[in-house]
Amino acid sequence: MDNFIVSARKYRPVTFDSVVGQQHITNTLKNAIHNNQLAQAFLFCGPRGVGKTTCARILAKTINCEHISDTVEACGECASCKSFQQGASFSIHELDAASNNSVDDIRNLIEQVRIPPQSGKYKIYIIDEVHMLSQAAFNAFLKTLEEPPSYAIFILATTEKHKILPTILSRCQIFDFNRIKVEDMANHLANIAQKEGVTYEADALHVIAQKADGGLRDALSMFDQLVSFSNRNLTYQAVIDNLNILDYDYYFRLMQAIAAEDAAEALLIFDNILNKGFDGGHFIAGLSNHLRNLLVTKEPKTLKLLDVSENVKKKYFEQSANLSTGLLLSALNIANQCEISYKSSRNQRLQVELALLKMCHIATAIKLGVKGISTAQVDVKKKLPEPVAVKSTSAVLAAPETKSVTSMGVPKPVASPSQTSLPKSNNSDKPTTFAEPKRAYTSGKGWGNVKASLAVPSLTSVFEEKEVEVAEENELIQGSEFREVTFNAFINKWNALAEKFKKENRITLYTIMTANEPRLKGNIIEIDVENMVQSDQLREGKIDILNYLRVELQNFALDLVSHQVEQAVVRKAYTSQEKYQAMVEKNPALEVLRKTFNLGLS
Structure with a gap:
């Protein structure tokens, strides 16, 4: 029996073009090789199983290839490529930092870096799981990573970039690997299944790709397991049974x-x-x-x-x-x-x-909301005194009585024109309340309940009454929007607001409002400020100022504009001569004193 090789190793990409889902990185690396613009250190980071180490090996093999193809791929036939594929290359070294994370391991690596490559142009070091290095090992590695020999290239790979020192990150070209898309992964699994002679269903491969969560290595491991479970007949049912997935x-x-x-x-x-x-x-x-x-x-x-x-x-x-x-x-x-x-x-x-x-019960609630209630019912609700609190729409949706009670056939009253119009409320801030319906006498049944929709408000009733409140508020605003404001009335309210800010310990706004008298030009209030700090403070308090003035003056078109006053720049005296001239300007007798006693400036 031949030794079984798992698909993750057997179908590991050997060229840039065969890497799945990382074209943005492979194209960059190919262009760098083609233009001979290779960095001294690379850092490959990303989730597990997305191709970091694979791309590092392909890059190392391609750099040292003796006959690079026109598509910037390794030939696979030269001595360097064959030695690498056989694991016998003296120019490409791999180090697992998870098990070789001490200072001594890094010092041994630094000693090897000093020796030029025996074959090939470059000496390449691939350090996997580099975030596992100790603090001392990182520090020992810093100088070599910053100034390596011309023939040395370092390729670092990690799943946890945040654990690497910023000083290391600044010395590397960083490549972020993406999670592989479900569609790309499913197509790759389909190609492998065809090569292995495995029958499959497309839905089964999609479920495997989704379960892998962007990691191709995980997907290939599940693929091998499911091929054995299903006896090389990969069906959707076999996948969900084996992976314990909800269908x-x-x-x-x-x-x-x-x-x-x-x-x-x-x-x-x-x-x-x-x-x-x-x-x-x-x-x-x-x-x-x-x-x-x-x-x-x-x-x-x-x-x-x-x-x-x-x-x-x-x-x-x-x-x-x-x-x-x-x-x-x-x-x-x-x-x-x-x-x-x-x-x-x-x-x-x-x-x-x-x-x-x-x-x-959502469908029933939506049907009730679409059906709505008559305007006569809204009128009755407006007149009922006792409130029934409506906390949220979810309370209406969850009411168990809604469906059974509303199915009762109760004749709707005929609404007169006066009843049809909704009464306007003088206070739009009052919450909408509903009272318990009065009982009406019906022949043969005694006192019966009025239709249950009066007791439990539907979605439409709440929305209709909210529209009435909004309309009333808009009428109030429109009626007072362009009301003329006299300057005396305005300045009284302005000073009253300034005193209010003073009592609330908002001293900055108080100072701004009282330092300079405001100007009223139509509906625009203009005020002068001395600097940008005052301008920013006034901008922050603008909403409070306008809310107060618009309500008090009943003009909702008022607006506040600030103007920064340009102040003359006074040059200070620094030298002895300048200080003396400034003193003479204040007291001319000082010049007479100097001349009388023939004094000089020190």
Whole structure:
């Protein structure tokens, strides 16, 4: 039996063009080799399994290749390339800093650097996991890294760039490796499967690529494991069974139950998932991602954010077309809140079940909001005295009585023209309140309840009354926007506001407002400031000033503008002669005294 070689080693790239998903780095390195502009030190950083060490080896082999091709690739046939491939090259050295991280190891490396290469143009040192070096080892390495011999090149690789000293980083050309895209990884796995004669489903490879989280080495390890598990027949079902992944089908069925308001089916699906050994937190996180994908599918511009296979993408298209954006957003908000409170909850299963029940009642709430209520009902609500607090829309969505009570067939009263118009409130700041409905006598049934929608306000009623309040506020603003303001009334309010700032210990604003008298030009208030500091302080307090003056003067068009006063620059006296001249200007008798006694300046 031949020794088995894992795919991560067997299909390791040997040329720049065969590197997966790092074209921005391979193109840069090829151009540097072609133009003979190689740096003395490179730092390759990024997540695990994305090709850092692979690119370092390809770069080292290509630099010393004796017959570089026109595409700037190593020939693989010369003596240097063959010795490297056999692991017998004397010009390319690899050092694992995780196990050789002491000062002595670095000093041995520095001693080797002094010896020129026996073959090839350069002597190349690849130091993997360089962040594992000790502080003393880094310090010993600094001088050699800054001024190496002309034939020495260092290639450092790390997954944790933040642990490397800034003095090391400043001496290297830094290349950041990206996580490999799901599509690129799936295509690479498909090529390997074809070479190995493995039958596969595209959905199965996509799931492996997603599970790998951007690391190709992890994807290849899972690929080898699943090929053995499925006996070289890589199916979607085999992948989700072996990797313990929640199937897309669960979430598609769950969303159908939520859209149909079938709470029982939703709870049974969740129970089935728990019985298969999945965690509730993992389930709710997957549901949030599923809702996100459905929202992404709604807009053609965001389709590129959907990292799934074509078959699964079609299912997302079909389901998103049947679900409204409002339902998806509300369900996503509920799922997000459930995910936040899941870990701190003692009854975690109940948290998820409660979230599913809320989602199943979203459709009913949206229908009630679209249907709305008549203006006569709004009029009745306005006149009812006892308040019923409406805390949030979620309280309306979660009310269990809403669906059953609203189904009662109660005849709507005919609204007269006077009832149709909404009464305006004199105070727009008062919160909207609703009273418990009065009881009406009906034949054969005694006192019956008025339609339950009067007791529990629907979404539309809240929005309609909010529009009335906004309209009233706009009328108030428009009526007083261009009201004329006299200067005397303005200056009185201005001084009163300045005193208010003084009592509130806002001395800077008080000083600015009282130092210079403001000017009123129409609706523009102009005030002079002496410097940029005062200008900045006035800009910060502008909102408070205008809010006070606009309300007090009933003119919402007022605005405040500051002007910086240019002050004459007075040159100070520095020399003895200048100081004497300044003193003479203040007291001319000083010059007479000097001449009388024939005095000089020291």
